[in-house]
Amino acid sequence: MSEAFESAKEAYRPWEMDEPTVSESSGIRYLHFGTEWVQGAMRLRRPNDLVLAYTQQMMAWLLLVEPEAAHHVGILGLGAGSLLRYTLRNTPVQITTVEWNPMVTAVCRSHFRLPESERSDIDHCDAADWVRRPDNIGCYTALMVDLYDATAQGPVCGSPEFYQDCARVLTDPGVITVNLFGDHASFEPNLEGLRAAFPDGMLVLPEIDAGNRIAIGVKGDLLDVSVGAFIERAEMIERRYRLPAVRWARDMLQQLHFSHTLTRSHD
Numbered sequence: 001m002s003e004a005f006e007s008a009k010e011a012y013r014p015w016e017m018d019e020p021t022v023s024e025s026s027g028i029r030y031l032h033f034g035t036e037w038v039q040g041a042m043r044l045r046r047p048n049d050l051v052l053a054y055t056q057q058m059m060a061w062l063l064l065v066e067p068e069a070a071h072h073v074g075i076l077g078l079g080a081g082s083l084l085r086y087t088l089r090n091t092p093v094q095i096t097t098v099e100w101n102p103m104v105t106a107v108c109r110s111h112f113r114l115p116e117s118e119r120s121d122i123d124h125c126d127a128a129d130w131v132r133r134p135d136n137i138g139c140y141t142a143l144m145v146d147l148y149d150a151t152a153q154g155p156v157c158g159s160p161e162f163y164q165d166c167a168r169v170l171t172d173p174g175v176i177t178v179n180l181f182g183d184h185a186s187f188e189p190n191l192e193g194l195r196a197a198f199p200d201g202m203l204v205l206p207e208i209d210a211g212n213r214i215a216i217g218v219k220g221d222l223l224d225v226s227v228g229a230f231i232e233r234a235e236m237i238e239r240r241y242r243l244p245a246v247r248w249a250r251d252m253l254q255q256l257h258f259s260h261t262l263t264r265s266h267d
Helices: 003-011 013-018 053-063 082-090 102-111 160-169 187-197 227-241 245-259
Strands: 021-025 028-032 040-043 072-076 094-098 120-123 140-145 170-181 202-204 212-219
Touching: 028 102, 040 082, 053 082, 053 140, 053 170, 053 212, 053 227, 053 245, 072 082, 082 094, 140 160, 160 170, 160 187, 160 212, 170 187, 187 202, 187 212, 202 245, 227 245
Parallel strands: 072 094, 072 140, 094 120, 140 170
Antiparallel strands: 021 028, 028 040, 170 212, 202 212
């Protein structure tokens, strides 16, 4: 590992269980925290691709928000930097990434082509503390929350209070995507917390990777759209961002139909 990584490790000994390790297979580099669980991945020949299907689903906020240069997006949990690389490459937004372990940032810089940009800032702190900061309230158009430790089971931040704080960080309108484990005991309690924090709408995309379920929480009137307009935007996203957005949109519309959230014409 690099000198920067070793220096960060010395400064962050309380989190030794989350010491990042790296593996490679078939042209893909993987990040681990000392276990077999994958914490992130990068395709060596196309580092800006989203290799893992769940990371693609984390970008589902694009269905609801057109990203602009004035928007701020928060990424809670750096992982292998996939969401940061992709969002920087494909949108004009300002990005703050919250990562509690500077060892992860160091290994991302040395092994995962972590980009340097005036539009990107990394804040080394606990995500639960970050969402409580008064200066973050009402500032972020979208949040992507992917907070796991070495065991990679349930999210390390998932209390009802945490999701209430996330809702306060968002602008109105705003949207959050959260990586959950559908087959873990934490799944339903996290969904309950999200439903309470986001009464304007909460959806869950189908499971793709082993156990991963992406929840989408909405603040404001972003779901107040017609079916036709929603599918049309999904088709545009599929073309522009090369993401399977039409599949997501159809699943979301099915959930919205049963919850009677859609209020406008279905034409």
